[in-house]
Amino acid sequence: MMYSTLSVTPTESxxxxxxxxxxxxxxxxxxxxxxxxxxxxxxxLATLIGYLVGVVCCCNA
Structure with missing residues (x-):
């Protein structure tokens, strides 16, 4: 019986x-x-998103 194979490329690559x-x-x-x-x-933009996520997490804690 033959099985199909799935080749997974590492995420880093x-x-x-x-x-x-x-x-x-x-x-x-x-x-x-x-x-x-x-x-x-x-x-x-990445910094702003980080700050907004931090504020949301702190306010909901």
Missing amino acids: VWNNALDAWQGWSNVTFDDEYREALLTLLEG
Whole structure:
């Protein structure tokens, strides 16, 4: 009896491939100043979301 197999790629490999694809796309699409501004915006949004989650968790505790 033959069983089908499922190949699972490690998450780290998938993450690294996604980062490589993003880097390749952003190198072609954006200049350095625009890329820096975009990354700063994303960092700020991540920080804001972190603060909001913290406030919600503290208020509901």
